[in-house]
Amino acid sequence: MSANWNGIWAIYRFEMARALRTLWQSVATPVITTSLYFVVFGGAIGSRMQQVGGVHYGSFIVPGLIMLSLLTQSISNASIGIYFPKFIGTIYELLSAPVSSLEMVIGYVGAAATKSVVLGLIILGTATLFVPLEIAHPLAMIAFLLLTAISFSMFGFILGIWAKGFEQLTIVPALLVTPLTFLGGAFYSIDMLPQPWRTVSLFNPVVYLISGFRWSFFDKGDVSVGISLAAIGAFLVICLGIITWIFKTGWRLKS
Amino acid sequence: MNAILSVAGLGKTYDSGLTALDHVDLDINKGEIFALLGPNGAGKTTLISIICGIVTPTAGTVTVAGHDAIRDYRAARSMIGLVPQEMAADMFVTVQAAVRFSRRLFGKGPNEAHIEEVLKDLSLWDKRKSQIRELSGGMKRRVLIAKALAHEPDILFLDEPTAGVDVELRRDMWKLVHKLRDKGTTIILTTHYIEEAEEMADRVGVINKGQLLIVEEKTALMKKLGKRQMLITLQDPADAVPPGLDDWQLELADDGTKLRYVFDAQAEHTGIPSLLRKLAELGIGFKDLETSKSSLEDIFVDLVHTPKEQAA
Numbered sequence: 203m204s205a206n207w208n209g210i211w212a213i214y215r216f217e218m219a220r221a222l223r224t225l226w227q228s229v230a231t232p233v234i235t236t237s238l239y240f241v242v243f244g245g246a247i248g249s250r251m252q253q254v255g256g257v258h259y260g261s262f263i264v265p266g267l268i269m270l271s272l273l274t275q276s277i278s279n280a281s282i283g284i285y286f287p288k289f290i291g292t293i294y295e296l297l298s299a300p301v302s303s304l305e306m307v308i309g310y311v312g313a314a315a316t317k318s319v320v321l322g323l324i325i326l327g328t329a330t331l332f333v334p335l336e337i338a339h340p341l342a343m344i345a346f347l348l349l350t351a352i353s354f355s356m357f358g359f360i361l362g363i364w365a366k367g368f369e370q371l372t373i374v375p376a377l378l379v380t381p382l383t384f385l386g387g388a389f390y391s392i393d394m395l396p397q398p399w400r401t402v403s404l405f406n407p408v409v410y411l412i413s414g415f416r417w418s419f420f421d422k423g424d425v426s427v428g429i430s431l432a433a434i435g436a437f438l439v440i441c442l443g444i445i446t447w448i449f450k451t452g453w454r455l456k457s
Numbered sequence: 458m459n460a461i462l463s464v465a466g467l468g469k470t471y472d473s474g475l476t477a478l479d480h481v482d483l484d485i486n487k488g489e490i491f492a493l494l495g496p497n498g499a500g501k502t503t504l505i506s507i508i509c510g511i512v513t514p515t516a517g518t519v520t521v522a523g524h525d526a527i528r529d530y531r532a533a534r535s536m537i538g539l540v541p542q543e544m545a546a547d548m549f550v551t552v553q554a555a556v557r558f559s560r561r562l563f564g565k566g567p568n569e570a571h572i573e574e575v576l577k578d579l580s581l582w583d584k585r586k587s588q589i590r591e592l593s594g595g596m597k598r599r600v601l602i603a604k605a606l607a608h609e610p611d612i613l614f615l616d617e618p619t620a621g622v623d624v625e626l627r628r629d630m631w632k633l634v635h636k637l638r639d640k641g642t643t644i645i646l647t648t649h650y651i652e653e654a655e656e657m658a659d660r661v662g663v664i665n666k667g668q669l670l671i672v673e674e675k676t677a678l679m680k681k682l683g684k685r686q687m688l689i690t691l692q693d694p695a696d697a698v699p700p701g702l703d704d705w706q707l708e709l710a711d712d713g714t715k716l717r718y719v720f721d722a723q724a725e726h727t728g729i730p731s732l733l734r735k736l737a738e739l740g741i742g743f744k745d746l747e748t749s750k751s752s753l754e755d756i757f758v759d760l761v762h763t764p765k766e767q768a769a
């Protein structure tokens with residue numbers, strides 16, 4: 203029997219509708235936060251620190267800002283998307299439907315990734331209102347945006363299945379992802395750090411994401427693009443592996 | 458064989474160590490209404506959940522129209538609609554959107570005519586644009602039924618369809634069930650009430666403590682289960698059943714204040730008039746008489762004590 207495209211579409215549509223119901227919130231939040239970042243970081247700090255590696259500081263933080271939102275939003279969108287049916291009990295319908303695990307992942311992760319890519323573009327749009335921006339490698343920029351959104355939505359999906367309460371849903375992004383992003387060079391180049399912090403930073407996976415993404419804008423990053431791509435790729439494969447295992451065993455989904 | 462659903466050797470032991478199903482074999486015929494009758498915790502929901510793919514069995518197989526429910530889950534599940542026991546729905550979507558979602562999820566393209574029919578059958582058409590949270594409890598339950606019917610399933614599971622539903626709605630539910638059956642849908646429902654099984658089903662299965670005790674045509678079962686009892690409250694409590702009443706096989710109840718007579722309500726002669734005459738003859742005074750159906754509990758006790766082969 204062929205794939206259940208209707209099923210994928212149903213999940214995707216449902217998840218997108220959830221965001222559209224709160225459209226105002228979905229758009230206003232990132233626009234306002236980004237503007238605030240520009241006022242604080244771009245304005246206050248940028249006025250003292252003109253350039254980072256030949257790039258205007260205000261422009262320099264744009265890729266990091268987008269990544270910050272992309273990571274947190276991908277995770278929270280996807281984790282809530284799958285956690286909610288578990289919480290309110292509607293998971294019974296998903297489990298009893300002729301939908302394969304891959305189709306379920308495509309629906310949920312696809313919707314979460316779509317939302318965060320749109321969000322990333324909104325932030326990018328907002329940024330152009332504040333600072334001059336030129337994108338050196340637009341295709342690579344889109345590729346990084348998509349890959350990051352997809353892999354972190356998968357991570358969120360896993361988190362949502364794992365979580366047994368709302369606290370757990372928020373604790374991972376708050377305790378792990380946000381710090382890693384801030385320390386991952388969102389607002390500075392890791393070259394600016396003294397040793398040993400520069401070396402320590404290289405163990406932070408988010409460094410590779412931000413570096414690669416920044417490269418697509420300014421044609422230079424903290425680490426080489428190849429390594430950045432490999433890092434995202436590896437993360438994607440790990441998440442995919444965990445998801446496959448979850449569905450095979452029914453872990454935290456079926457009793 | 459015209460079994461549309463076949464369950465063989467099905468067992469489920471939950472992680473807690475509790476065995477909720479113990480080697481259940483069951484064949485459901487195409488087009489019948491089957492009632493699964495059993496008390497709280499008997500394993501009814503567990504059985505249904507396994508068939509629908511929500512719970513993983515620890516033993517046995519489920520076959521839906523020749524499709525293995527695990528290996529060939531897509532074909533099997535497309536044929537099944539499930540109305541769960543507990544209310545679970547997204548409160549912020551409209552009735553219409555929820556039903557359309559279910560249809561799509563089960564692999565079918567849009568069909569507004571079908572959705573309209575389902576919503577009208579369930580008296581939800583006027584509410585189609587309302588969000589589910591704005592509906593009454595009974596209406597919400599009907600939305601779950603509409604969702605389960607959205608993809609035109611061949612087999613419909615109704616897990617306690619009449620729990621928390623008023624008398625009128627209960628009658629509507631029975632009507633709907635019969636209408637679906639007329640269209641060829643096979644229906645499996647669970648209930649705690651003998652009356653309900655009697656009213657709705659063609660065949661009845663009795664389940665208790667994870668074991669399917671008996672599966673029978675309704676009429677045959679009702680005869681078997683149709684025992685009633687009469688309690689006679691004595692004027693003067695007795696130490697033993699008074700002599701001369703051996704024919705009725707009476708028992709003493711409530712510390713000797715009552716006599717219990719168990720009889721078959723469907724029999725030609727219940728033995729009640731003669732018993733009352735005999736009591737008068739013997740001068741045994743009584744204050745009160747009360748008759749009642751034997752309870753589900755009594756029936757289980759009966760069934761458990763009857764060897765399976767003999768009962769079936």
Ligand SMILES: Nc1ncnc2c1ncn2[C@@H]1O[C@H](COP(=O)(O)OP(=O)(O)OP(=O)(O)O)[C@@H](O)[C@H]1O
Nearest residue numbers: 457471473475477496497498499500501502503504
């Ligand atoms: N997820 C679970 N984990 C552990 N035990 C469970 C789980 N679900 C059900 N049980 C146990 O399995 C047994 C059968 O439960 P089940 O829900 O199948 O009963 P039921 O016949 O549907 O009862 P009711 O009429 O109350 O709905 C019960 O003892 C119950 O406590």
Ligand SMILES: [Mg+2]
Nearest residue numbers: 501502542616
């Ligand atoms: Mg139940």
